[in-house]
Amino acid sequence: MLSLNSLRILCSSRAALHPNWLMTNRVSVFKAVTCSTHWTSTSFPNKDTWHCDVNSRAPVKDRGLTYSTKQANSPRSYCTGQIKQNCWNCKQSLDKAQAFFCVSCNAVQPPEEGASYFKIMDCDCTFALDTKKLQKRYLQLQRSLHPDNFSQKSMKEQEYSESQSSLVNKAYKTLHKPLSRGLYMLELEGMSIEEGTDSGADAEFLMELMEINEALDEAQTPEETNKIAQDTKGKLADLTERTDAALRKGDFQTAKALLAQMKYHANIEEKVKEKLSQFM
Template sequence: MLTLNSMRILCLSRASLRPNGLMTTNRQYVYEAVTCSAHCMSTSFPMKDTWHHKTNFRALGKETKPLFYTIPIGSPRNYCTGQVKLSCWKCKQPLDNSPAFFCMSCKVVQPPDEGTSFFKIMDCDYTFTLDTQKLQKRYLQLQRSLHPDNFSQKSVKEQEYSEIQSALVNKAYKTLLKPLSRGLYMLELKGMHIEEGTDSSADSEFLMELMEINEALDEARTPEAANRIGQDAKGKLAHLTKEIDAALLKGDLQTAKALLAQMKYYANIEEKVKEKLSELM
């Protein structure tokens, strides 16, 4: 029979681990140990980076089992073991949406909801083939309301939050706009990353083909010759886009990673074609 102290140590150690072996950061502040229904704890914490361990006993049938929560003290927001409910930093009223850019009660701009994905910020479906027109419309809408120029007469805190939010929206838009950066970001959300430089796992035949394309581009002396290379690269990118989308839909992340590595090369060729055309014009 385990003692209470032994159970506490075991539960807290399990609660601090995630499936990937990483500590959860940012918004995922509450760790659930043993068994827990969504009993909420709404507490305003002082700004101090310390940890507090709370033991809660709840009767389950004939037994009473201890529930342990590891809660970081360091945020003025309110937290819940079920669903996190945020409050406005100024009027303290609950925020209806997530991410919340403005408080619906007092209308002040809010700080970023850390850990929120770019897809959620831009109100886009989590898919490789997202609607770029919808993305652009959302971007313009957010920038019209969040641009720092709109807050020049507001408090220092509101000016700071508007700058941070505006920069975050810019980054989210640029990341999701192009297929390559979008795909790389989707892999990053899954804990995968493509290193810079030559892919050591790339097929030698593929690398030889790239070398020939680059040589042909260097030797191009007319805009027409450079354009033909550019069109070929565009065709390759379109084909890769379909293949990457299919791989991501199937959850085949390794294949998607390999195809995105190829996409990086062809995207680079496309940029070189633009540079070559500017030289020849």
Template sequence: MSEMSLRALRIVRSSRDVLHLNWLMTSPLSVSDSVPCLVHWMSTRFPNRDVWHSSINFRALRKGRELFYDTKQVSSPRNYCTGQVRLNCWNCKRPLDKTPTFFCMFCNVVQPPDEGASYFTIMDCDYTFTLDTQRLQKRYLQLQRSLHPDNFGQKSVKEREYSESQSAHVNKAYKTLLKPLSRGVYMLKLEGIHVEEGSDSGVDSELLMMLMEINEALDEAQTPEEASKIGQDTKGKLTALTEQIDAALHKGELQAAKALLTQMKYYANIEEKVKEKLSEFI
């Protein structure tokens, strides 16, 4: 084939691709249908480009309104969105309306736990360090009443297994979010920051000395009043740390939040020791 013919073929193919792109951009498909279709088309035409993770915004005009399709996939730590994946009920095979789903809305059969969903999504709580613990407890009781394995004694083996795994998953989510320390550690984990266990690295030496003195005073406490005084001081410190951590997380100062959570870990340990000490006086 001559060079002139090859050039003409490229022009025709290029024009066809542009027409295909224009059709995709102006097609009356829904956003959820057109965007994956467009992404697939782009990935097959430009295999060496990571189109799905690009920051390009495609503009489409429809019915006089501007719609913006952003092909950048955003992985939210709040809910671990699974994107365009649609899940179906394992029993009746019908699509599930949302995620996480505990029961199929059609056949009312319990579903397996969604391991990709964050604990905040499972417990229907706002993604915040100072969450509403009363709402958390209400949600926990509601879920356990419906998911507890005792409710599935007469069901199939698969349903019993799913109820047990769902119940255990809800328990773990509840216990993690209930206390400020474990909640904060989990929030940092979602952001990709790990808080080391049992390590004094990064802790101010002056703070460590102060903590040692508090522990020594608690060990030497001779009366419930002395131990209670240490407990009250510790509680006040934990309250102040809670406010500081919440502010740091709101500002996106994750390393500062990590340092404050490390302090909270030590004061939370002292709080537990105070309870043990008080039990000795009973």
């Protein structure tokens, strides 16, 4: 297999002889960059990581983001509205939009079907949410819903507390970081991450990623590695700001493209952490 440096020289020489070569062969370049990639993010709903394995996955040209509309699960209704429910234990009406406990008998309730993570965590349905408020809400809910609090309760309440606690954990992990939060917001709009489709990343961006990965591989000191870390942090901050602006305007296609770039840089950020740990 060619090294990144050899591949870079090959790409540069062919591009010089044939100006259109890089664009027409961007899928091959993309494969070289991403087949060593370990995606670190939050997936929905089951996994927290993406892995690339050339022996078990579809061709790289078939990976990326696709758009689909799901009318049956209207995402905007997840953030607003109240559904009247009754307590399973005492049958009294539950007045709160997201009632974890019955106000009459104090029995823990089952998770509300279809409730968004924003609703569960009592947050505004926005990309630029207050993470301090989110963390405070998380700690509050976990203190009250932790299964240890229901060891002497009925099996039904123990089951409900475990379900609610697990759901709160998942909601917090998803909303806490900008990347996973943005991907979740796209999912609420019917846009999803699909493996096996073209990501749409252009050749110039892929070449930039190759150079960063190459520099990281060749870094010999913590100082060199930290320089890459700071550059990556700056790129992620810029992408986060631009994604927020796009989502505020309702420009989900632009937000999708920006979040795709964030995934690449988030992966580099994780590789930087691994590299720094080697110097300790």
